[in-house]
Amino acid sequence: MPTATRFSIPRHTRRAAVLAGSLSAAVLVPxxxxxxxxxxxxxxxxxxxxxxxxxxxxxxxxxxxxxxxxxxxxxxxxxxxxxxxxxxxxxxxxxxxxxxxxxxxxxxxxxxxxxxxxxxxxxxTFAFSSGGGVQSPKARRSWRFSGLQPGRPVFGHFRFGGRTRANHRFGVAKGPCGELTATAPGIPVKGRVDTGRWTIQIDQRPVYDRATKPRLTGSTSVVVVYNR
Missing domain, CATH: 2.60.40.10 (Immunoglobulins)
Structure with missing residues (x-):
């Protein structure tokens, strides 16, 4: 019989699933x-x-x-x-x-x-990553983003079993390259985090839409770890 149960989420980094045009307004550099x-x-x-x-x-x-x-x-x-x-x-x-x-x-x-x-x-680069290694999916970790549109919020859409479980607002992309570093859980959902494969879509819309462009996508798995 197991003596303890915890969830595990690996580090994930994904590049762009879709790149759609330039993300910066035309500005001349002196x-x-x-x-x-x-x-x-x-x-x-x-x-x-x-x-x-x-x-x-x-x-x-x-x-x-x-x-x-x-x-x-x-x-x-x-x-x-x-x-x-x-x-x-x-x-x-x-x-x-x-x-x-x-x-x-x-x-x-x-x-x-x-x-x-x-x-x-x-x-x-048009990319995102989350650090922290293997730990509880609700443990807070560092998230990093680049290549997004500056001055607009960055959202993560966390989906499981074909259903959106959370639309998480990380913060606002800043600087000419639309960068952001934020601290948030690995899977920021309320209640239980189901075991299995989760998909993550990063974009700048508050609600999930699989047709959103540009977007970044990634996935992670939650598993039960048994202590001896």
Missing amino acids: AAGAHAATVTVSQPCQLVSFGLTATLAGFTPNTTVTLSGDGVSGSTLVDAAGSGRILFNAPSLGASGPLSRQLTVTARDSTPNPQQGFARFRVA
Whole structure:
């Protein structure tokens, strides 16, 4: 016969199930450089692998300008006014968990005394994670999120057996990359936590909808652990 019973929930981290377009409004990032050349990046933060535009101005007319740095590369022939655009994708951050990082790109023309400019911007993963290891599903642990829409609440929809058991509000995503760190139970439901497989959908709507975009999904299992 068992002497004690407890529930166990493993650590879970899931990347995006659906990525639907950019999550940031277009904002120009100031840039500075030698001479009068400038570079601006189309958004203050972008998701890994999503598109960005570097807008160039003040370079030597009718020359090739090369963009480089932090996993970014590209080039274009600027016009008679020394202006042009280079399209590139936000580079990988080398991790799948929730995070953001500031990157720098430099643009330089092909003259003997090149004019150059640089710009800074951020790149984020679209991800969430919960820590704490194996413990009771109602034990509080740290939750982390990134790549969400800034200024809007973050909700977790906890489902079991095809039914939504909780719509939990974690807090408000902040900063240009829509990040949040919160403390909450592994499964924040009232009453008994059933054993078996639970699914979790993270989005920014207060009520569960399987068609919500963008969204993050994950799953975890609750089991009974017997003490000897």
